[in-house]
Amino acid sequence: MRLRALNLRRPFLSKPLNALGLMSGTSLDGIDVALLRTDGEDVVERGPAVTYPYRPDQQALLQDALREARPLESRDARPGILAEAERALTAWHAEAVADFLRVHPAAVDVIGFHGQTVIHRPERRLTVQLGLGPLLADRTGIPVVFDLRAADVAAGGQGAPLVPVYHRALAAGLNERPVAFVNIGGVANMTWIGREGELVAFDTGPGNALLNDWCARHTDVPLDRDGALASRGHVAADAIGQLLKNNFFATAAPKSVDRNAFDSSLLDGLSPEDGAATLTRFTAATIAGSAGLVPEAPRLYVICGGGRLNPTLMRNLRELIQAPVIAAEEVGFNGDSMEAEAWGYLAVRSLKALPITFPGTTGASQPRSGGILAKPVK
Structure with a gap:
């Protein structure tokens, strides 16, 4: 061809x-x-x-x-x-x-x-x-x-997240405002889109990486498929309390974080099931807590990335968030491909010298290509 x-x-x-x-x-x-x-x-x-x-x-x-x-x-x-x-x-x-x-x-x-x-x-x-x-x-x-x-x-700037400007383009077809797009990959991040299209974005904390690493160390599979392992475990609230002492959570948005910034060795005495349950709840808690970092609580959460396929994680999110929490597919998007789509969108913006980062998304001093x-x- x-x-x-x-x-x-x-x-x-x-x-x-x-x-x-x-x-x-x-x-x-x-x-x-x-x-x-x-x-x-x-x-x-x-x-x-x-x-x-x-x-x-x-x-x-x-x-x-x-x-x-x-x-x-x-x-x-x-x-x-x-x-x-x-x-x-x-x-x-x-x-x-x-x-x-x-x-x-x-x-x-x-x-x-x-x-x-x-x-x-x-x-x-x-x-x-x-x-x-x-x-x-x-x-x-x-x-x-x-x-x-x-x-x-x-x-x-933080150099992340970069997807928010694409989220805003997708959100043009949604009625709810403010709306939050939450991508749960290795690290989780949120894009908040305000009533007038304002953007605030930041990493919320761990996504799937901690849980995947835990499963790789304690089972034969490097992920908690369908949230099954976590569904059989009990949450260690004291361990979550220790994990939440990470300085990242006291930092104002916008902010980003490395996948290795959190120490899951605090859970080493737990069973595989309890560790998975605790890390799943930790991810959900940090996403739910991020509502305190945006100007107005989102009226809708659209979940993207691999985390949306984990029923235990989605159940935790719905328990902790006082707004509808839906998978991307429920509004016609593809939660698996959204970040790849965004990279195509950003490439075109780069060719046109359009900004891809903004003060509200990466802390950049000005919009920047x-x-x-x-x-x-x-």
Whole structure:
């Protein structure tokens, strides 16, 4: 199939583009690929989406990379296993793109490439996403926008979350205001959209990462499938109290957090079931508590990401939140592909030099664009 190369003339950019978003999340589940036709503003036509789960060996390599990245001081350093992991990750994404376009042929104008976050320390102006944009562009023959967080972090912003401007575009079809979009991936984050389209966004705390890591250590499966393990356990309220002492929860929004910021060793004396129940309740409690960080309590919570598929977590959220809590599909969205869709949307905004971060979403001093464009050389 012949793919159209990107022409950066302004008349071209005034039209909606076919953008492919690629997301590899902090929960290490796999690669989400989503096709979107968008002008980066009001036009949003959602296309097909596919998730390519990581094999156990791929997950193991990424886990090694996460451990190797903990002492990083420079965003360009790739010591130890990190260089190997970055090239491998890029190759996996190229393979995912090829398979996706084989099944869903399309003339793609641009790819939005998230990469794999291995460390996020905005207080040190440091964020590292593994992924070689130029290599992906060469492997796919499609221009790639990557490294979308770095400019915001370098300017003193949190560099996360970046999806809020896409949430606002989706929310144009909803009547409820204020509305909250909550994405529960490895880390959970909230986008609050006010009555006049105002944006406030921040990480709420842990999402699935702590629970997944707990299950990996105590069971044969690295996740609590259908919330079954937690459903058989009892919540250790004192452990939640200790976890809530983390300084992150005393910090005003906007704010972001690394997946490794919380110490689940406090639960080491618990049974697998009780630990899972406690971590599930902890995630729900931190999401519910985030209502105190926004100007007005949301009238509706739309839950996205893998966490919405955990019935025990959803039940906990509905017990703790005094507003309707629904999965994204209940209002016609795809909770699995929303972040990948957003990366396609952000790539188009980057090409048009439109802002992708805002004072209310990352703490940036002013709205700011970001991202690096890599064109294929072949």
